[in-house]
Amino acid sequence: METPTSHLEQKEELTMSVIRFAGDSGDGMQLAGDLFTSTAAMMGENVATLPDYPAEIRAPQGTVAGVSGFQICFGSDEIYTPGDFLDVLVAMNPPALKVNLSIVKKGGVILVNEDSFSAKNLEKAGMPSNPLLDQSLKDYDVYKIPIQTITKNALAGLISLSPKQVDQCKNLTALGLTYRLFNRKKEYTLKWLERKFKSKPEILQANKIAFEAGWEYGEHGVFKKTYTQVKQQSIQAGTYRQITGNIAAALGLVAASRASRVPLFLGSYPITPATDILQELSRYKECVTVFQAEDEIAAIGAALGASYGGSLAATTTSGPGFSLKSEFINLAVISELPMVIVNVQRVGPSTGLPTKTEQADLFQALWGRHGESPVVVMAAQSPKDCFYTLYEASRVALRYMTPVIVLSDGLIGNGSEVWKIPAENELPEIKVSYRTQTEGFLPYDRDHETLARPWAIPGTPGLEHRIGGLEKEDRSGKVSHAPLNHEKMVKLRAEKVARVASEIKPLEVFGDPKAKLLVLGWGSTYGVIRQAVQKLLKAGYQVACLHLRYLNPLPNDLKETLEKFPKVLVPENNMGQLWYKLRAEYLIDIEKLNKVQGQPFCVDEVEHKVKEMLANPGVKYANK
Amino acid sequence: MPINKPPTNKPIDQANTKLTRKDFLSNVDPRWCLGCGCYSIFGSLTRVFPELGIPKEKFAIISGIGCSSRLPYYSSAYGFHTIHGRAATVAFGLKRMRPDLSVWVMTGDGDALSIGGNHFIHLMRRNADIKVILFNNQIYGLTKGQTSPTSALGVKTKTTPYGSIDSPLNPLALAIAAGATFAARVTDADPELLYEAILGAAKHHGVAFVEVMLNCVIFNDGAFDSIIDKNLKADTTIRLKHGEPLAFGKERNKGIHIGLSGPEIVDGGDKTRAIATHDVHLPDASRAYALALMSLPNTPVPVGIFRQVQKTVYAEGIESKVPSQSELERLLKGQSAWVREQNGSLRSLESD
Numbered sequence: 001m002e003t004p005t006s007h008l009e010q011k012e013e014l015t016m017s018v019i020r021f022a023g024d025s026g027d028g029m030q031l032a033g034d035l036f037t038s039t040a041a042m043m044g045e046n047v048a049t050l051p052d053y054p055a056e057i058r059a060p061q062g063t064v065a066g067v068s069g070f071q072i073c074f075g076s077d078e079i080y081t082p083g084d085f086l087d088v089l090v091a092m093n094p095p096a097l098k099v100n101l102s103i104v105k106k107g108g109v110i111l112v113n114e115d116s117f118s119a120k121n122l123e124k125a126g127m128p129s130n131p132l133l134d135q136s137l138k139d140y141d142v143y144k145i146p147i148q149t150i151t152k153n154a155l156a157g158l159i160s161l162s163p164k165q166v167d168q169c170k171n172l173t174a175l176g177l178t179y180r181l182f183n184r185k186k187e188y189t190l191k192w193l194e195r196k197f198k199s200k201p202e203i204l205q206a207n208k209i210a211f212e213a214g215w216e217y218g219e220h221g222v223f224k225k226t227y228t229q230v231k232q233q234s235i236q237a238g239t240y241r242q243i244t245g246n247i248a249a250a251l252g253l254v255a256a257s258r259a260s261r262v263p264l265f266l267g268s269y270p271i272t273p274a275t276d277i278l279q280e281l282s283r284y285k286e287c288v289t290v291f292q293a294e295d296e297i298a299a300i301g302a303a304l305g306a307s308y309g310g311s312l313a314a315t316t317t318s319g320p321g322f323s324l325k326s327e328f329i330n331l332a333v334i335s336e337l338p339m340v341i342v343n344v345q346r347v348g349p350s351t352g353l354p355t356k357t358e359q360a361d362l363f364q365a366l367w368g369r370h371g372e373s374p375v376v377v378m379a380a381q382s383p384k385d386c387f388y389t390l391y392e393a394s395r396v397a398l399r400y401m402t403p404v405i406v407l408s409d410g411l412i413g414n415g416s417e418v419w420k421i422p423a424e425n426e427l428p429e430i431k432v433s434y435r436t437q438t439e440g441f442l443p444y445d446r447d448h449e450t451l452a453r454p455w456a457i458p459g460t461p462g463l464e465h466r467i468g469g470l471e472k473e474d475r476s477g478k479v480s481h482a483p484l485n486h487e488k489m490v491k492l493r494a495e496k497v498a499r500v501a502s503e504i505k506p507l508e509v510f511g512d513p514k515a516k517l518l519v520l521g522w523g524s525t526y527g528v529i530r531q532a533v534q535k536l537l538k539a540g541y542q543v544a545c546l547h548l549r550y551l552n553p554l555p556n557d558l559k560e561t562l563e564k565f566p567k568v569l570v571p572e573n574n575m576g577q578l579w580y581k582l583r584a585e586y587l588i589d590i591e592k593l594n595k596v597q598g599q600p601f602c603v604d605e606v607e608h609k610v611k612e613m614l615a616n617p618g619v620k621y622a623n624k
Numbered sequence: 625m626p627i628n629k630p631p632t633n634k635p636i637d638q639a640n641t642k643l644t645r646k647d648f649l650s651n652v653d654p655r656w657c658l659g660c661g662c663y664s665i666f667g668s669l670t671r672v673f674p675e676l677g678i679p680k681e682k683f684a685i686i687s688g689i690g691c692s693s694r695l696p697y698y699s700s701a702y703g704f705h706t707i708h709g710r711a712a713t714v715a716f717g718l719k720r721m722r723p724d725l726s727v728w729v730m731t732g733d734g735d736a737l738s739i740g741g742n743h744f745i746h747l748m749r750r751n752a753d754i755k756v757i758l759f760n761n762q763i764y765g766l767t768k769g770q771t772s773p774t775s776a777l778g779v780k781t782k783t784t785p786y787g788s789i790d791s792p793l794n795p796l797a798l799a800i801a802a803g804a805t806f807a808a809r810v811t812d813a814d815p816e817l818l819y820e821a822i823l824g825a826a827k828h829h830g831v832a833f834v835e836v837m838l839n840c841v842i843f844n845d846g847a848f849d850s851i852i853d854k855n856l857k858a859d860t861t862i863r864l865k866h867g868e869p870l871a872f873g874k875e876r877n878k879g880i881h882i883g884l885s886g887p888e889i890v891d892g893g894d895k896t897r898a899i900a901t902h903d904v905h906l907p908d909a910s911r912a913y914a915l916a917l918m919s920l921p922n923t924p925v926p927v928g929i930f931r932q933v934q935k936t937v938y939a940e941g942i943e944s945k946v947p948s949q950s951e952l953e954r955l956l957k958g959q960s961a962w963v964r965e966q967n968g969s970l971r972s973l974e975s976d
Contacts, residue, residue: 114818235964237966243958285942285946287951294746298716301710302717305717306720311944357817421961424953466702466705
């Protein structure tokens, strides 16, 4: 794949840029990236971010394994992904340069911390020659800056700080340099620092000084050119914030609790990359009950107990924890209690690559339980969409008395974008009624429309009844071993989930309605697919794309929609799980594109595959 | 359907009407084996429930898997027959959100100590106001006779045909070590003591643990004969009573002295080593723990209430609420939202 040429040299005013902060884990790169993102968002720009960090908290210093990165795509363009290639790389040490050099655009800017390029450090990174001295960086615009020295000199007056504390401020120096390079406003970062270090005036002062020192260094003609971003014109008026998928998921649950007037209970256990949802909800103690359980099983067990008692119950986890919860999901299925299970997917099997992203738990969500055990499965497509997906999942769980699985992943869970905060009345209604009427009460009687059984919670006089994991007789809910009753209950539970399809809005295809090829996706591939299709449309290709939120049940109009297009491509960060399901359901010859490297697709990769498919007439559907 | 009303979070109400044992029997006839100790526990439980002054609808019985765990179906209270080993977790979530309920866990030695061992210790340490009755028959009954974590060393079962080589777990000692604030051990053959222990558990404020050693007539018959036999039990058990000496024997002339190296058997007339007085309220758990470990053939087995102390009850006074409109708005905005006006200008809403 050819690395594209940077546009940085040609113009000062840009519509979109990609920057990556990279250094040792512990160098504060995630914080620098976060602050850069906030400022871009506060300046009215679109953003998409990709934190890319190792699984170890502090991998051996200065090694390739320890490189932590934070990538931001920002600007006035519509932005759907954190970008495939970098306009600017900030490399705090040799391995950070080594690991990321291949994704820097030719002619792109590289800011290196010159101080760290000692012979010893180069050796640790496995770099036989110094790239700052040899010819290996000749294709780039390289700025060798002694970032640690600048920090040290600037903080020389703060004698109470240890040398380590001084050195820890170097990320703010680097940040100051990038703010100068991109003509960012300093005020948001300064305000943030004041808030963050309110109780530590020394540290606050040190960070502010380091930040200003970085900016100052850039003032003196260091940069051949600096950049500004085109102002956004088309954005709607409203209240905005920057949000990660995990925080959006937390808020989606809270909003559903508000809308349904049902108290929210979260049972969870820390696991990467889902922990942020647990941590975020733990902060809302005035209106959310959070329980950090002894293990993944207890987390969902407590959630089911809360649901039994009349709460909106949720549990959040990632792959390994999701596996442990299977038996309890089944108990929720047979006891027909509402619950939301969030799986922020990561690379598996087993511990896999905890901090890397994958979409390979779809099969498990659909089918990973013993017995005939259908559940509703949804997927979020972007950080902000985690809010709407969790809200919708809660609504459906409560309305149909069923567990709902929501698939997110590390990419959108940790990634962030700008979100226009909805007003309460813009969200769909969630109506919940507990059963209180004793007359004619049967615990497994059903609502005619949804087939939901009544939510008769303990404490309600006259409705005392027993539920459990043993098969129940239709309507009465007595334990029943009758063969025909079991078959009837299996079908009823399946039909209940199938009826959820009536909640799904008609599918909306983006792009050319007469397209020769439809790109179909689910989950975090949304941004890449959308960007690829937009590029292809601009280049005159007849293409379209469609993204699914509901994976079970599938939308009623999906089959007819797919059949409108001569070719369908499903890109997935797995070996072809949605592809498999669609072929099995519809007998349609769909093609797949798969990437399982712990990294999202590049726009290029999707684009390339689409072009290849369009160039090759291939075999069309039998019925076309 | 009636209008949505959030569940009440008020403390347990007092019932106005007098309930009887029959009010807690469902129309399902128990299907335990004839002579099973489960009947005895069920009998005591349904004797205690109506005496607590709690309305019937406020009881919730949560169970796992096993013979013990069929109990919810036989009572007419709210009941949830969950999955193997996990009753504690469901009970915990229920009680956390519904402090108005009286939540009871029915579990067995396999359910609570083997597959559910982790949940068991955490339930004990958290001290939520939940009552746990452990049906300890030292065998897996519902799967037809395999060794359990409390089966005696050397016992022959279907999975240990040459005798068990697994050391058994002491449920009561485990509960005390894990922080149980109420701990009792009784046998199914002593209905009065069983009743007393369950009543004590019900009235305790905090987690309450009652181990019932019960006979499995089919797969482990006679496992507790040495402590329930009328002729032997005066010498093989010590009936614990708060404030009374730890005495035993037909003449109650022997007793337990707690020395530096733990409990020792002494004669009543021993001038230097006095028989200790039982005190359930000792803040330090080591005495109760030492008593819990006493076993045949070295010492008699103590039965009754070992420990009852008051400690902070989990999440007491912390109510679960639904967010108000303003709370939701505040949370949605977070700490650094901004407003984009119609003219495109930006205004920060950054909060301190």
